[in-house]
Amino acid sequence: MGVPPKKQRLIVIIATVVGVLAGGAGLVAAINSIGGYSPQQRASAAMIAPDTALPLVFRGWGSPKLFDPVMDRAKDQRALTEKEVFGQSEFAVSKKLKLKLVAKKLDADCSAALWGANLLELVSDAECTQVARGLYASSDGRYIGQYTLLNLKDGKSAADLVESLKTLYRGGWTRPLESPKATFPAGGYSEAGGYALGHYVGLVWLGKTDGADPGPKDDFVSLTLALRGAEKAVYRRVVTIAGPSS
Known part of the structure; x- marks a missing residue:
């Protein structure tokens, strides 16, 4: 920005x-x-409340060609399951650091997991049928992350949503799950990324538990890559539809 x-x-x-x-x-x-x-x-x-937790930085990416087999939900009609997306309870960031799943939820009503009038209108137009959220805490207690996966009607809707969030994310975002083990500090620094994955959209949201800005020793790139391990569910669907060669 x-x-x-x-x-x-x-x-x-x-x-x-x-x-x-x-x-x-x-x-x-x-x-x-x-x-x-x-x-x-x-x-x-103007719509942001002082105690709202939301990312200060957002970046978005379009869908790689790899996900062409799942560009249309009509060819991928099987509903997501909580076990499918969050069956893996932890992701390795490094040899010493892990992200551990502390809360998870799968909603059929996408408005239950999101806020902001513009965002809710976008996902409604995109015929969002499911939203899966997983909240993670780092093994050292320093970081918090949430992965959100939206099930939309097609690849165009997914790409349009990610593109729109580049400017509208501060007026609408995903609601954080609650857990005594991890909380996004209100007003603290956090950053996010949006990824179109065929007809799905993956949202990565990361911050430090103390709300401080990241320093030289805070490797948010590795944290992001680890948190995106939840996307394995979409990769498996690509293989199911297109075959192992994909």
Whole structure:
């Protein structure tokens, strides 16, 4: 997005204070003075509650050709199961560090796992029939992550959703699962990525349990790759449809 996390936080604070004191006109002027946000993003920022946990950074990627066999749900009609997506209880980040599953949930009503009017409208148009969420805590207690998998009607809907989230994610996001073992700190730093996987969308959300910005020793790339282990469920479906050679 071109806006550092600290400036993004400043935008949220200004949006909240100015919204109370001066109304919508003051909000637009305040955010314009910082720069870097589109009108859609300014509108979304005004809806953020001070205690909302959501990523400060989001990046999105389109579907690789590998997932062409599952581009249409009509060819992949079998519903996802909780065991299929979250049957593996932990993922290795390194020899010493693991992400351990502490909560999981599969909803047939996608609105139960998401918030934000624009996002809910997008997933409704995409005929979302399932959303699976898994919450993970690192073995050293320093990191928290959530993987969310959305079951949409086709690859175009998945790609459009990921593209839309590049600008709208601060006005709508996935709801974090609750667990005494891991919680996303409200107002703390976290980052996310969206991946179109045929007619599925995978959302990776990672942060530090203390809410601090990542430092040189925080390897969020390896954490992301480990958390994406939940996507093995989609890979297995590709093999089922296209055969082992795929």
